Amino acid sequence: MGRKNIIIIGGGPAGLEAAYHLALHDYSITLIEKETETGGHIRKDLKLFPDFTDASEVRKDLSERVMHPNIDLKTGICIIELFQEGLKWVVKCDNGSSIIGDAVLLATGFETFDATRKEELGYGIYDNVITSVEFEGMLKEGKILTSRGKVPQRIAFLNCVGSRDEKVGNLYCSRVCCINGVKLAISFKELVPDAEAYCFYIDMRMTGQHYEELYRTSQEKYGVTYIRGRISEAAATFDNRIQLKSEDTLACLPLKMTVDMLVLMVGIEASRSTRILSAQNGIAGEYGFAKGSGINFRDNLTTKAGLFLAGTCKRPLSFQETIADAGAATIQMMDYLKDI
Amino acid sequence: MKDWGYKISTPRVIDLDIAYTAGYAKLVEEVPSAKKCIMCGACTATCTASNLTDFSFRVCHILFRRGQVANLSVELDKCMLCGKCNIVCPQGVNTRAIISSMRIILSDMNNRNNPL
Numbered sequence A: 001m002g003r004k005n006i007i008i009i010g011g012g013p014a015g016l017e018a019a020y021h022l023a024l025h026d027y028s029i030t031l032i033e034k035e036t037e038t039g040g041h042i043r044k045d046l047k048l049f050p051d052f053t054d055a056s057e058v059r060k061d062l063s064e065r066v067m068h069p070n071i072d073l074k075t076g077i078c079i080i081e082l083f084q085e086g087l088k089w090v091v092k093c094d095n096g097s098s099i100i101g102d103a104v105l106l107a108t109g110f111e112t113f114d115a116t117r118k119e120e121l122g123y124g125i126y127d128n129v130i131t132s133v134e135f136e137g138m139l140k141e142g143k144i145l146t147s148r149g150k151v152p153q154r155i156a157f158l159n160c161v162g163s164r165d166e167k168v169g170n171l172y173c174s175r176v177c178c179i180n181g182v183k184l185a186i187s188f189k190e191l192v193p194d195a196e197a198y199c200f201y202i203d204m205r206m207t208g209q210h211y212e213e214l215y216r217t218s219q220e221k222y223g224v225t226y227i228r229g230r231i232s233e234a235a236a237t238f239d240n241r242i243q244l245k246s247e248d249t250l251a252c253l254p255l256k257m258t259v260d261m262l263v264l265m266v267g268i269e270a271s272r273s274t275r276i277l278s279a280q281n282g283i284a285g286e287y288g289f290a291k292g293s294g295i296n297f298r299d300n301l302t303t304k305a306g307l308f309l310a311g312t313c314k315r316p317l318s319f320q321e322t323i324a325d326a327g328a329a330t331i332q333m334m335d336y337l338k339d340i
Numbered sequence B: 001m002k003d004w005g006y007k008i009s010t011p012r013v014i015d016l017d018i019a020y021t022a023g024y025a026k027l028v029e030e031v032p033s034a035k036k037c038i039m040c041g042a043c044t045a046t047c048t049a050s051n052l053t054d055f056s057f058r059v060c061h062i063l064f065r066r067g068q069v070a071n072l073s074v075e076l077d078k079c080m081l082c083g084k085c086n087i088v089c090p091q092g093v094n095t096r097a098i099i100s101s102m103r104i105i106l107s108d109m110n111n112r113n114n115p116l
Helices: A013-024 A042-043 A055-065 A132-141 A177-191 A211-218 A271-278 A320-340 B020-030 B032-036 B042-046 B048-052 B055-064 B072-076 B085-088 B095-113
Strands: A005-009 A028-033 A071-075 A080-086 A088-093 A098-101 A104-106 A111-112 A127-132 A154-161 A196-201 A224-228 A233-236 A242-247 A253-259 A262-266 A268-270 A307-309
Touching: A005 A013, A005 A088, A005 A098, A013 A042, A013 A055, A013 A271, A013 A320, A028 A098, A042 A055, A071 A224, A080 A271, A088 A104, A088 B042, A098 B072, A104 A271, A104 A320, A132 A177, A132 A262, A154 A177, A177 A196, A177 A211, A177 A262, A224 A242, A242 A262, A242 B042, A253 B042, A253 B055, A268 A271, A307 A320, B020 B032, B020 B055, B020 B095, B042 B055, B042 B085, B055 B072, B055 B095, B072 B095, B085 B095
Parallel strands: A005 A028, A005 A104, A028 A071, A104 A307, A127 A262, A154 A196, A154 A262, A196 A224
Antiparallel strands: A080 A088, A088 A098, A111 A268, A233 A242, A242 A253
16 A cells, blocks of 8 residues: 655645644655744744743744654745645645655744734834734844834733734634734833833733733733724824824823834734635635634544545644644644545 | 701712613614723823813713713713724724714703603
C-alpha cells in the first residue's frame, strides 16, 4: 500500500503542530508555507498572552519539531489551485510544480483587518495612529517611539477595530484583541512605567483561562485605565499628537483626550489563501473563513472527503486553541486515512 | 399640619413590572436596526448637542428601551437631526430614524394620556 502522503497548507502554528504529530505516525508530509520562514503570525510577536511566554521560544519549538525525516518543508511557495482528482488531492504551486497527496490539511490562517478601512480613526492619515501589529513590532525592537522619535507619555488602545462592525461587514468578535490589548498595555507600562495607558472597549471579553486575572493585574499592578466607549473619531493636533473623541458610557458623558499614540487593535479576518482555496472547493463559510462540516462534531472535516481544516482558517482562535485544534485535526485525518 | 421636614421619596429604580416597554416594541418594528445597538457610545462621542448640553442619544435610547419615558420628550428636542451619529455608528443603526420614531411614539402617548 505504501506510505500515505499528506499535504499541509500553511506553516503557522496549526500547520507546524499538525505536521509534527502526523510525522510521528509515519505519514509522509509535505508542508507548504508561502513566506520564506515558518511560524505565521507569531513571528511578529514578542510575548504571548496570557502568561507572557517568549514568542520566539514557542516558534523555535514548533519549527524544530518539523525538522523530521518524514516532513518535506517547502517555503516561499504559493498555492494557486487545490482540487480533488479521484481519491487524490492535487495542489498546484506558483512555481509550476504540482504535489499529489491522499489528504490535505488547510491551515491557511488569518490576516489582520486593514485599518485604513476605518478612515475616521485616521490610520494611514496620521503618523501616530498605528495598528496593534505595528506596536508589537516596536515592542520586539525594544522601544516604543512616536513618529518624531519621542517616548510616548500617554497612549490609547482601541478595541474592536474591524470587529463587531456591520459597516465593514464583520459582525463577529475577533476574540483575542481584548486580551491582546491588556498584554500590550502591560508591556508598554513595563517599558515606560511613568506613562499613562488607556484602553477603550465596548465589552471586555476575558473568556480564556487567566484572562480575567490579567485584566485585573493590569489595573491593580500597572494602573492601566479602561474606558467603556468606542472612539468615534481621531484627529491630529498641530504638534502631531492625536485627539480622540469617545463617550465614557459608564459616566454617561462625552469624553475627549489627547494622546501621543493611538493603537488600533485590529481584528482577525480570513486570509487571502483561505478565501481562495475554500472558494475553489465549495467550503467557503461566513466572512470568507473555511467552513467545517459541523459545529459540535466534525469541525475539522469538510464536505470534501480528504480535505481537513485546522486553526484560524475557520474562525478567530487564540494560539493555545489553535494548537489544540491542530491536534484534533490530525486524529480526524488518521481516522480517514486508515480506511482509504 | 406641622411640617416635620420628612417626605416620601419617589423610587428612582427602573421598575420593569410597570415600565412602558411597549413603546420600544413599537420602535423596533419601525426601526429594526435599533436592535443592533451595542451601546458603544460612538454616537454620543461625535454629537454636537452632547458636547454642549446634557443630551446623550445612547442614554435616551437605553432609557426608552427600559420604558423610562418621563422627561424624555424634552431630552429628544435637543437633537438637531444632523446625522453625524449615523455616520460613526459601527453597527449601521439608523440613529436619526430612532430619534424621530421615539418623538412620534412619545407624542402619541402624551396625546392619549392628555386628550384635548
